Amino acid sequence: MKKWSVLLASVLLMAACTNEETGSGSGKGEAQEQEGLKKVTMVLDWTPNTNHTGLYVAQKNGYFEEQGLDVDIVMPGEAGANQLVASNQAEFGIGAQESLTEARVQGIPIVSIAAVIQHNTSGFASPAEKGIESPKDYEGKAYGGWGAPVEKAVLSSIMEPEKADVEQVEILSIGNTDFFTAVQRDIDFAWIYYGWTGIEAELRGEELNMQYLTDYSEKLDYYTPILISNEEMIKNDPETVAAFTKAASQGYQFAIEQPEQAADILIEAVPDLDAELVKASQQWLSPKYQDDASRWGEQKPEVWLDYATWMLDNGLLEKELEVDQAYTNEFLPEEENN
Missing domain, CATH: 3.40.190.10 (Periplasmic binding protein-like II)
Structure with a gap:
């Protein structure tokens, strides 16, 4: 606040x-x-x-x-x-x-x-080779964001129904670092808008795993x-x-x-x-x-x-x-x- x-x-x-x-x-x-x-x-x-x-x-x-x-x-x-x-x-x-x-x-x-x-077109994305296919898989992984409290709350709200613990996620602030650079160097997954970063991944020929927020909570369809x-x-x-x-x-x-x-x-x-x-x-x-x-x-x-x-x-x-x-x-x- x-x-x-x-x-x-x-x-x-x-x-x-x-x-x-x-x-x-x-x-x-x-x-x-x-x-x-x-x-x-x-x-x-x-x-x-x-x-x-x-x-x-x-x-x-x-x-x-x-x-x-x-x-x-x-x-x-x-x-x-x-x-x-x-x-x-x-x-x-x-x-x-x-x-x-x-x-x-x-x-x-x-x-x-x-x-x-x-509808909210955002979600958590990761390179397919990292094997993150659901919020359960966030445990033990590094998430890169911008340091806002809402990020941990969103992670927790979609992990809890899968009996996963958000405290097992390493949450890092990556600022304005490019998604593609960050996932190769510092983190495993990040919060993106598919309509831009996801489409860019397609053009690069890089396969992403994507968990859209709207697939896990109606309240996150803002x-x-x-x-x-x-x-x-x-x-x-x-x-x-x-x-x-x-x-x-x-x-x-x-x-x-x-x-x-x-x-x-x-x-x-x-x-x-x-x-x-x-x-x-x-x-x-x-x-x-x-x-x-x-x-x-x-x-x-x-x-x-x-x-x-x-x-x-x-x-x-x-x-x-x-x-x-x-x-x-x-x-x-x-x-x-x-």
Whole structure:
């Protein structure tokens, strides 16, 4: 919980500095309007990848412009998307249900406005030669992560039903070390998103064993990633939030229907990306954006409640989450995507 206490303090400090330096919470000043478009900032959660394709499509195809917006898509830097959005340094961002849940309980006023992907596509992966075929096999192995308490809790929750002991797992922090380097040098398995790292393994010809979280617990089928904004933005400028969400929805719908063209748009926008990986990842991920939901972006209260309950039961939250304040479907286009 300490990290979120520090986060809350930094958010308040950043907001104060912004107001002092610019006279506004957005930091845009007179540059807010450009050529009749309202300039807003969209901050990513990580380096650009196929989780973000719909945003780049919306930018390239003019969907944002049609909604009266000039959207600047930026990298998060050290502050992170949650902090930047909460402190009005950015109007929108990419987040995840797990971090937003923690933030809300700590009083940080960010809100999920759309689910980018309907179901959790993450899980624990290992090279096939290491023989890790189920959570039971984690015993005696080294796991590489980023040092968050949630990692041990997730490991424990999927190991316990198999009568396996999480204390028999060596948990190491590997920071930003590449998965493929780490499993050859330091660890046996790690937590990955299959849609990127798993697809990269396929392209490398490296067979992985994968335990998806959703195969072991319904409560771990949470939304990741999500689009986020903050309470002040939603209250004071709902028109812009609705406009942004509509354009993003159009972008992701394009990526659902035309994954090849969507991949080309992402590659054009971020030429440093591996084009082969982007195209293969997009083909795998595009059907999963909307999946079984009635429309792209839809969020269900039970998904938020189930995961928050799981976090509370595992000592990861100090109190219950007020679910209705954590997310909203209000700004999604009313018509179902078909």
